[in-house]
Amino acid sequence: MEGKNIIIIGASSGIGYALAQQLQAQGATLFTAGRTQPAGIQSTHMVWDVTQTPAADAFTQLPDMLHGLVYCPGSITLKPFHRLTPDDYRRDFEINVIGAASAIHAAYAAIKKSKSASIVLFSTVAAKLGMGMHSSVSVAKSAVEGLAKSLAAELAPFNVRVNAVAPSLTDTPLADFLLADDAKREAANKRHPLNRYGTPQDIAGMAAYLLTDQASWITGQVIGVDGGMGSLK
Known part of the structure; x- marks a missing residue:
């Protein structure tokens, strides 16, 4: 990643922080955006x-040229459908979709200028599987997948790749309430075929790969990093 300018939105914790650590170790020049400066990360x-x-x-x-953009902010709004309000749907959509579109729009000229950039967004296994209590976040993340595929088609002539990573449950601050005790x-x-939930490093590893030249023929994909949950019984 030497010589590559990468912006990570939401790098102060969870998957974004793990990704920033990996890319920093690989020599990338990092730019970060969010409410908090990521600790221990050298970035603008x-x-x-x-x-x-x-x-x-x-x-x-x-910078004038960006080689990668990763949008990490997300939400986990888990409620029965009858308890979800229109505001819940609006908030999830704003954080996951409008925020991603806004970030890409702001970086658009710098990304196109590189003629070899990679954009990585995040979906969820719940956009593929029907999972109760997930309707709001599933709607928002399904829209993220649509955004990724549409942008991949639109930006392919400029050799800009766009992909989405779709994790299952991952041990991040956002998911603390789902992993609050041993039980x-x-x-x-036990819900995962590989018999463990994910770590931030699991998901960040795929995002980091999609930013590399080794992934230069991958675009328009939704890649499940989910311990097998999205495909195995």
């Missing part, structure tokens, strides 16, 4: 709250 940081400010107003320190962690392990 731009303060941005996805729900408050257009990315174009916040991304004032981007919940053991139940989460």
